[in-house]
Amino acid sequence: MNQIIGYIVMGVGVAFLFLGALGVFRFPDVYNRLQAGTKCTTLGAFLSIIGAGIVEPTWFLKCLIIAVFILFTNPISAHALARASYKSGVKLWDKSVVDKCKDFEECAKAQEDDK
Amino acid sequence: MSGIYNWMYYIASGGLILIGLYIVLVKTNLIKIVIGLNFIDTGINILLICIGYVRGRTAPIFSRPGISPANVVDPVPQALVLTAIVIGVAVLALALSIVIKVYQHNKTLNVTKIKGLKW
Amino acid sequence: MVNPSLLIAVPLAFAFSIPLFGLVSKKIGKYIPVVALLINVGISFILIPQILKKPAVVSIGGWSPPFCINLVVGPLGVFLVTLISSIGLLVAIYAISYIKEEPTEKYHMLFLLLITGATGIVLTGDIFNLFVFFEILCISSYALVAYNKDKEGTEAAMKYLIQGSVGSSFVLIGIALLYGMFGTLNMADIASRVTSADPTFLFISLAFLITGFGIEAAVFPLNAWLPDAHSSAPSSISAILSGIAIKTGVYGVARMIYTIFNADGILTFIAFLGLLTLLIGEMSAFRQNDIKRLLAYSSIGQIGLIVFALGIATSLGVFAGLFQIVSHALAKALLFLAAGYMIYRVGSKSIDSLSGLGRKMPLTSFAFTIGSFSLIGLPPFAGFISKFSIVYAAIQVKKPIFLVFVVIALIATVIEAGYFFKVVQNLYFKEGKNVDNVTETSGYIIVPMIILVISIIVIGIHPQFITGLLKGAAGELLGRTGYIGWVLGGS
Amino acid sequence: MRRIVSIIILIIIAVGFIFAFSKIPFGKDKINVANYYIKKGIKQTGAVNIVTSVVLNYRGFDTLGEVTVLFIAAVGLGAVLFVERKIQKNMDDKEDKTKRASLILRTGSRLLFPLILLFGAYIFVHGHLTPGGGFQGGAIIASGFLLMYLAFPKQRINKKTSGLAESLSGLIFVGIGLLGLVFSGYFLTNFLPKGIPNTLFSAGIIPIIYIAIGFKVGFELTGIIDDLLERSR
Amino acid sequence: MQLITILIVAFLGAGIVYLIGKISGKARDILAVLASLIVVILVSLAYNQKIYTSFYPLPFLNLSLTLRIDPLSWFFAIAVAGIGFLSILFSLEYMKHYQKLDFYYSMMLFVNAGMLGVVLSADFLSLYIFWEIMSWSTYLLISYKGGKAVGAGLKYIVMSTVGSIAMLFAIVSLYTSYGTLEFSSLASLLQTASSGYILFLLIMFIIGFGIKNAIWPLHTWLPDAHAEAVSPFSAVLSGILVRIGIYGFVLVMYSIVGLNLLHKLGYGLLNFNYILCWIGAISIIIGTFIALLQDDDKRLLAWHAIGQGGYMILGISFGTTLGIAGGIFHTLNHCIYIALLFLVTGAVEYRTGGVRDLNQLGGLIKKMPVTFIGGLIGISGLIGIPLTNGFVSKWLIYKTLIMEKHPFLAFVALIGTWGTILSVYKFLHNIFLGQLPEKYKDVKEVPWAMRLPMIILTSVIILFGILPGIPLNVISGIERSFGIKPLSTIIFGMPREIGELNIINILAAIVVAGVFIYLIFSLSTRSRRVNQYDNYAAGSFIPKDKYQYSVRFYDPVYRIIGPYLRDVVDDFYYWLVEKSKSFFQGVRQIYTGNVNTYALYILLFLAFLIITKIGWGLW
Amino acid sequence: MTLMIFFGVIIIAVILALIRAVKGPTAPDRVVGVDIMVTITVALMVLLGIFFKRRIYLDVSLIYAVLSFVGVIAVARYLDKGL
Amino acid sequence: MRKCQKNSNKMGRYTLTLISLFILWILLTSTLAWEELITGLVFSALIALFGYSYFTEKGFSGITLKKIAYFLLYIPVFFWEMVKANFDVAYRVVHPKMPIRPGIVQIKTNLKSDVAKLILGNSITLTPGTLTIEIVKDNLLIHWINVKSEDVKKATEIIGARFEKYLRVIFK
Numbered sequence A: 001m002n003q004i005i006g007y008i009v010m011g012v013g014v015a016f017l018f019l020g021a022l023g024v025f026r027f028p029d030v031y032n033r034l035q036a037g038t039k040c041t042t043l044g045a046f047l048s049i050i051g052a053g054i055v056e057p058t059w060f061l062k063c064l065i066i067a068v069f070i071l072f073t074n075p076i077s078a079h080a081l082a083r084a085s086y087k088s089g090v091k092l093w094d095k096s097v098v099d100k101c102k103d104f105e106e107c108a109k110a111q112e113d114d115k
Numbered sequence B: 001m002s003g004i005y006n007w008m009y010y011i012a013s014g015g016l017i018l019i020g021l022y023i024v025l026v027k028t029n030l031i032k033i034v035i036g037l038n039f040i041d042t043g044i045n046i047l048l049i050c051i052g053y054v055r056g057r058t059a060p061i062f063s064r065p066g067i068s069p070a071n072v073v074d075p076v077p078q079a080l081v082l083t084a085i086v087i088g089v090a091v092l093a094l095a096l097s098i099v100i101k102v103y104q105h106n107k108t109l110n111v112t113k114i115k116g117l118k119w
Numbered sequence C: 001m002v003n004p005s006l007l008i009a010v011p012l013a014f015a016f017s018i019p020l021f022g023l024v025s026k027k028i029g030k031y032i033p034v035v036a037l038l039i040n041v042g043i044s045f046i047l048i049p050q051i052l053k054k055p056a057v058v059s060i061g062g063w064s065p066p067f068c069i070n071l072v073v074g075p076l077g078v079f080l081v082t083l084i085s086s087i088g089l090l091v092a093i094y095a096i097s098y099i100k101e102e103p104t105e106k107y108h109m110l111f112l113l114l115i116t117g118a119t120g121i122v123l124t125g126d127i128f129n130l131f132v133f134f135e136i137l138c139i140s141s142y143a144l145v146a147y148n149k150d151k152e153g154t155e156a157a158m159k160y161l162i163q164g165s166v167g168s169s170f171v172l173i174g175i176a177l178l179y180g181m182f183g184t185l186n187m188a189d190i191a192s193r194v195t196s197a198d199p200t201f202l203f204i205s206l207a208f209l210i211t212g213f214g215i216e217a218a219v220f221p222l223n224a225w226l227p228d229a230h231s232s233a234p235s236s237i238s239a240i241l242s243g244i245a246i247k248t249g250v251y252g253v254a255r256m257i258y259t260i261f262n263a264d265g266i267l268t269f270i271a272f273l274g275l276l277t278l279l280i281g282e283m284s285a286f287r288q289n290d291i292k293r294l295l296a297y298s299s300i301g302q303i304g305l306i307v308f309a310l311g312i313a314t315s316l317g318v319f320a321g322l323f324q325i326v327s328h329a330l331a332k333a334l335l336f337l338a339a340g341y342m343i344y345r346v347g348s349k350s351i352d353s354l355s356g357l358g359r360k361m362p363l364t365s366f367a368f369t370i371g372s373f374s375l376i377g378l379p380p381f382a383g384f385i386s387k388f389s390i391v392y393a394a395i396q397v398k399k400p401i402f403l404v405f406v407v408i409a410l411i412a413t414v415i416e417a418g419y420f421f422k423v424v425q426n427l428y429f430k431e432g433k434n435v436d437n438v439t440e441t442s443g444y445i446i447v448p449m450i451i452l453v454i455s456i457i458v459i460g461i462h463p464q465f466i467t468g469l470l471k472g473a474a475g476e477l478l479g480r481t482g483y484i485g486w487v488l489g490g491s
Numbered sequence D: 001m002r003r004i005v006s007i008i009i010l011i012i013i014a015v016g017f018i019f020a021f022s023k024i025p026f027g028k029d030k031i032n033v034a035n036y037y038i039k040k041g042i043k044q045t046g047a048v049n050i051v052t053s054v055v056l057n058y059r060g061f062d063t064l065g066e067v068t069v070l071f072i073a074a075v076g077l078g079a080v081l082f083v084e085r086k087i088q089k090n091m092d093d094k095e096d097k098t099k100r101a102s103l104i105l106r107t108g109s110r111l112l113f114p115l116i117l118l119f120g121a122y123i124f125v126h127g128h129l130t131p132g133g134g135f136q137g138g139a140i141i142a143s144g145f146l147l148m149y150l151a152f153p154k155q156r157i158n159k160k161t162s163g164l165a166e167s168l169s170g171l172i173f174v175g176i177g178l179l180g181l182v183f184s185g186y187f188l189t190n191f192l193p194k195g196i197p198n199t200l201f202s203a204g205i206i207p208i209i210y211i212a213i214g215f216k217v218g219f220e221l222t223g224i225i226d227d228l229l230e231r232s233r
Numbered sequence E: 001m002q003l004i005t006i007l008i009v010a011f012l013g014a015g016i017v018y019l020i021g022k023i024s025g026k027a028r029d030i031l032a033v034l035a036s037l038i039v040v041i042l043v044s045l046a047y048n049q050k051i052y053t054s055f056y057p058l059p060f061l062n063l064s065l066t067l068r069i070d071p072l073s074w075f076f077a078i079a080v081a082g083i084g085f086l087s088i089l090f091s092l093e094y095m096k097h098y099q100k101l102d103f104y105y106s107m108m109l110f111v112n113a114g115m116l117g118v119v120l121s122a123d124f125l126s127l128y129i130f131w132e133i134m135s136w137s138t139y140l141l142i143s144y145k146g147g148k149a150v151g152a153g154l155k156y157i158v159m160s161t162v163g164s165i166a167m168l169f170a171i172v173s174l175y176t177s178y179g180t181l182e183f184s185s186l187a188s189l190l191q192t193a194s195s196g197y198i199l200f201l202l203i204m205f206i207i208g209f210g211i212k213n214a215i216w217p218l219h220t221w222l223p224d225a226h227a228e229a230v231s232p233f234s235a236v237l238s239g240i241l242v243r244i245g246i247y248g249f250v251l252v253m254y255s256i257v258g259l260n261l262l263h264k265l266g267y268g269l270l271n272f273n274y275i276l277c278w279i280g281a282i283s284i285i286i287g288t289f290i291a292l293l294q295d296d297d298k299r300l301l302a303w304h305a306i307g308q309g310g311y312m313i314l315g316i317s318f319g320t321t322l323g324i325a326g327g328i329f330h331t332l333n334h335c336i337y338i339a340l341l342f343l344v345t346g347a348v349e350y351r352t353g354g355v356r357d358l359n360q361l362g363g364l365i366k367k368m369p370v371t372f373i374g375g376l377i378g379i380s381g382l383i384g385i386p387l388t389n390g391f392v393s394k395w396l397i398y399k400t401l402i403m404e405k406h407p408f409l410a411f412v413a414l415i416g417t418w419g420t421i422l423s424v425y426k427f428l429h430n431i432f433l434g435q436l437p438e439k440y441k442d443v444k445e446v447p448w449a450m451r452l453p454m455i456i457l458t459s460v461i462i463l464f465g466i467l468p469g470i471p472l473n474v475i476s477g478i479e480r481s482f483g484i485k486p487l488s489t490i491i492f493g494m495p496r497e498i499g500e501l502n503i504i505n506i507l508a509a510i511v512v513a514g515v516f517i518y519l520i521f522s523l524s525t526r527s528r529r530v531n532q533y534d535n536y537a538a539g540s541f542i543p544k545d546k547y548q549y550s551v552r553f554y555d556p557v558y559r560i561i562g563p564y565l566r567d568v569v570d571d572f573y574y575w576l577v578e579k580s581k582s583f584f585q586g587v588r589q590i591y592t593g594n595v596n597t598y599a600l601y602i603l604l605f606l607a608f609l610i611i612t613k614i615g616w617g618l619w
Numbered sequence F: 001m002t003l004m005i006f007f008g009v010i011i012i013a014v015i016l017a018l019i020r021a022v023k024g025p026t027a028p029d030r031v032v033g034v035d036i037m038v039t040i041t042v043a044l045m046v047l048l049g050i051f052f053k054r055r056i057y058l059d060v061s062l063i064y065a066v067l068s069f070v071g072v073i074a075v076a077r078y079l080d081k082g083l
Numbered sequence G: 001m002r003k004c005q006k007n008s009n010k011m012g013r014y015t016l017t018l019i020s021l022f023i024l025w026i027l028l029t030s031t032l033a034w035e036e037l038i039t040g041l042v043f044s045a046l047i048a049l050f051g052y053s054y055f056t057e058k059g060f061s062g063i064t065l066k067k068i069a070y071f072l073l074y075i076p077v078f079f080w081e082m083v084k085a086n087f088d089v090a091y092r093v094v095h096p097k098m099p100i101r102p103g104i105v106q107i108k109t110n111l112k113s114d115v116a117k118l119i120l121g122n123s124i125t126l127t128p129g130t131l132t133i134e135i136v137k138d139n140l141l142i143h144w145i146n147v148k149s150e151d152v153k154k155a156t157e158i159i160g161a162r163f164e165k166y167l168r169v170i171f172k
Ligand code: NA
Pocket: A073, A074, A077, F035, F038, F039, F068, F069, F072
């Protein structure tokens, strides 16, 4: 029983992994790619690892740790990459509608007095 | 097909080594040369793993009962690779530190311009 | 019987413990290498008579040889270890007051580890372990060459590192191939199996190995790192590099050719390579005005002579080569130490600026003179015996090609004589310009130089002190079945 | 010209490779000496991970050397990049405050740091049971410190303490080797009881050495990272 | 034991003198004289003994170092010791104003010790060892004065090294062929050797010994070295050190190879002896005529040393009783008079503040009479004027040439003598005769410590000139030891049956001739006494550089022979050195400084190994 | 069988990410590609563990996750000039 | 490394860290064998010594049942949002025309704690079409794949509010 559930969960995860990769492949600029990459691959990895934990119940706890680790770290790295892209001057897609960060030029300066 | 499968890993390792050597021979940027050296290291590590690999066998860790001694790959190259990797890291770190110093002194990373010592 | 593992364990432990001693007092650090190497010298001297009676094969970890890393302490090993620890000890004493550039604690650690690496290379019976110790030696040399952190030192270290890394990679490729073929890493075990393998395969492995070790051995055309590194390193390190480090490269090449592969066919080529190295080294040295670079090129020449002698491959030839290793190690260490302190006092590396130091630094100049004379091969110094033996060995093989070789080699020594005599004259017979305030050194600097001078003269006058050991060592290199027997005999 | 010559040379070497590799076919059983390890490893060393028993027991000397190599790199790097105290202060003053990491990274790193260290410890403690080991664990510990550097670039580890820890752990390795010499007459002998395979307290000296290596490697890599980050500016 | 004692005294003396010198200069001087004197005494005591000792085993080479004394070695040993003693005696005053005297004395003794070692060695290894010790200590002494001496020293040692390796090559080849290096064993073993091998040996040894003996074309180091060394050492250098080469020739040719084999070497005119004697002849011509061109007194003597060396070669190359005796005796004689002459130049330098330029000296005859006498007798010996020792030996050599039917060589030797006369007259005249320059008004005779050696040497010249039987007796002993028919001697010369020479007759002839010449000169109206300070000649003011009428004494001669007498060999060597230098410069360009290139070298090497194996199947 | 399909899909995903990493066009784009690849690989390793029935793959996967996270952060910090 | 500013209750912070680490260890080893527990305790204690000053600033103080309850409630809320987000992205990825309207908007937050801001930022990153680019004081700059409103207040309402109400309680 748990085998079937496990493989289903795993399958959903793999599908999301694939979608994430596809998004990274298709989307027009780095920020949009990150959007796709972060969300889909995080969930995808999470689900497939949990799925594996369900398939092999004795592994579950360890799988959980890996999955949670990914869940916690992936947004951080996505954020760091987005910020780095922005700071290193990667332009938004030219069809982007708004860039508050541009108005928010104190981004950098404000950081100084930020604790 | 199986021929290519047999040779693939050797081609990868030999190729990495040769690419690394090519970089060392031709590239003038110090950082690139250091990266070239790393290519060579990596190629050798793959070579070692290739040598230790036996088709259809598993890692030599008897962590559960079902694994028979006749069914594991050679543990020695893995141990060697572990050592080789650490040594590679050590050399890489030292190389970078020296490159930093060289850059501070010469204000360039181009080896054709760093020729204070010759003849 | 003292366990030879201590020869490696002791300096290693002392090197690791230098920061701990640093807690007690900042000043202790510089004495630690001296203590460690004193112990090593003691051990090796205790070992010599025992080993000459019966070579020792010491397992590390307690399993029997082919399944375990083991040390093979034969006459060759004990000879080289004695040389390494003795020269190391003297240089360590010298460094006590010579090394002033911070961080001295790290210098002494690296130095001791370099010596450990050299010791491991000559003792180990396992080819991959040889590689590991080789890397220990190389990496600590890279760091030490750059130790002064000046423009020259870092540039030299960088070039050395690039070439050395390529060399180590080749060694590792060779080892990988050998393991792939024989499934073992024990040198004796490999040696006992080589006949079963395809000769082309074997030669390709050998080619990688000797190219790799040849770089450290500074055989032409693999020696471009040497003049840079030797001339830019702190002089104590130049002494070690010239006196010890390149010898371990030669050891590596010799071990591969003689013991493992039994590659008789390549020996004449090796001798030719040695000759070429000799010629190029001496020619390049001739026009140098940088004293350390001159000494460095001279080291290339001398290593050429050593390799040439080893390529003769008779017991006398190998004996002569080993003798040359001793006499060159003593003389070149002495020269670098003496030159190092002169440079330190005068503040310039140019030979011209050393003019007139004979009066200002009589002992140092005297030491330098003795070193040069020995290198040129003048009696009654150690270099004479080795030069004589080399010529004797080359003529004794009665092959016309070697006659030609030895004539060329002798002509090269004329070039060598030319530039060394010039430097000596500079010291004594030329008016110095900026040497008025220069004074002779004392203490830790002068003691090792005096000891080296004495050993050069004593060995020159009474070579029998070491000939027995060297004969044994030559026998070990040429008698590979004996070597295999020591290691695998029991199993 | 140089390119052409290089390529010709590399082709020759490639031919050499082809000759050599063709004699050691991929995937075929070439195991010789290692059979001994595979068959007797667990019994002789108590470690179920044969790689580990090779790394720390049959070829423990290599590992000691390897640790030494890393130690040399750390020390050498420190020596090469050493800057006198006075100069260093000036450099610190010049540091740009806008280089701080974002709040998310800082906070995330603080939370992750101890967890990563524990991962590292887990990896090297279980070196004889899993593919992990001292080097891998040490690398993870160092990566934890690296994360902290990335989040808080201005902060430094206490070099003296870490140096002492390196030394001590190195000494422990050598010391255990020497104890083996004392107890069994061979350097680095596994003189402790081997325990029951597949439990944590087995394999004699192996876990102890791996713990020492873990600490040593962790501190060394951290020191290397520290030096590189600090001096490369 | 006795021989070992000699060497120990000699070497230890050198060492101790250096150490004592650090404490007291006086003690050092005394000790130096004492040490050299003891050596003289010890060597004298060994007269007519036959000793053979093995003093140091070298088991790893299956060899042991041995010493021996026989007539030949004693003959040279006593010469070495004697000249050594006298030159050290001379140094006491002469060297006072020099620095680094500890080094100087120690090295003087060291050189002597080295030479003693060479002549006392009974095997080639010992000979080579002492030879090398002698060479490098000589090099240090030549360079001692600094300045130009540095170049001279370097030239000497480099050429010397070339010689050494030739010798080393021959020695090692002997050892590999015969398993021994002892002279006595080799002498018998070589009798079965092929002529080709003997020729090879001889050529190697001739290069080795010939460079030391400065035979043409291996002579080019000598003029510089002699000129730039300090005078007492020039005396040693030219007097005996160079002649150790003759010792070597005699040893190898007659003591070891032997006449039988020598005569078999070569075909017709390409006979070994013949070629050798032509080398000697060329040396004579080149040496004496280039000497003519010299303005430097020591350089002039130096070139004569080359020329006189030619006479010795000429003498010994024939292997006849008379010839060998002539050659060896000439060696001794040359040693004495040339040492004397160098001491004379030293004395002149000492008083004139180091002036060696013949054009700036003059008129010292009254100021330095003893020195003048020394110079006069010295050049008489050099020319070979009867009643001086040089006459006897030259007479023997001429006689040999004539008896061996080589009139052309005899003619060459004669020309050499004419050249000698011309040049040494310039020497004597420009120093002692003619006008005394203003600046030398206060010059005095040299102190006694310097006079004494000159007086001794002068007396010996006369002694041997009048009583040549004393040394010839020893020389006939040497010949006996070679197994050659010995020269039979009487105290005044030798009896009729070999080649009559009786100094009494010659003395009588000379007295008659002398009286005759005196009469002619004193009665001649053309002769007038010119005041030594007379700066005017024929009433016109002479430019400063023509202060003396003898400035550029032989200008017309120069113009004729000068262009032909350039030392082309030296030019050739210089050309060779320059070419080598630029070649070396080219070689070291391979270290380009570009690390890519260095990596390329490495990979080239590897690729070479691989391609030779796979492609050509080598190894 | 199921797993084989999963592997196939994952390999395609990896290739897509790899193309992005190779194509760029900016440095952050490449890093994003690599980052996605890494995340996929972490999952892949766990699945391989299921496939080979060896728990040791979990450890590998965990180590890989940690190291790659720190690695990506390092590159990110390098890009925003925080290093 | 860094000495934390707040000097409150070191013991509590340490213990909290230790317990967290020990739990992690047990999860990692997935066993209750005594050797593992002892070893885990030792290493947790050791590492907590290094890391407690980073790990938590408050320790046990302020941990209440209510907060835990809210935290447990937060998890499904978050997961639901995440699943929605994924399907949203999936839709856009697969859609041949890629219906996107990206831009960077600004939102505000009232959260004070760093950890709270971190979780908010991460949650936003993982939920529909949004990606936290920067947090400056109480402003979050968000990359929005389909900008619905450029107004700060409105954007805050759409993007942040759904998490913030839980987080405000949890990190009071
Ligand atoms: Na990630």
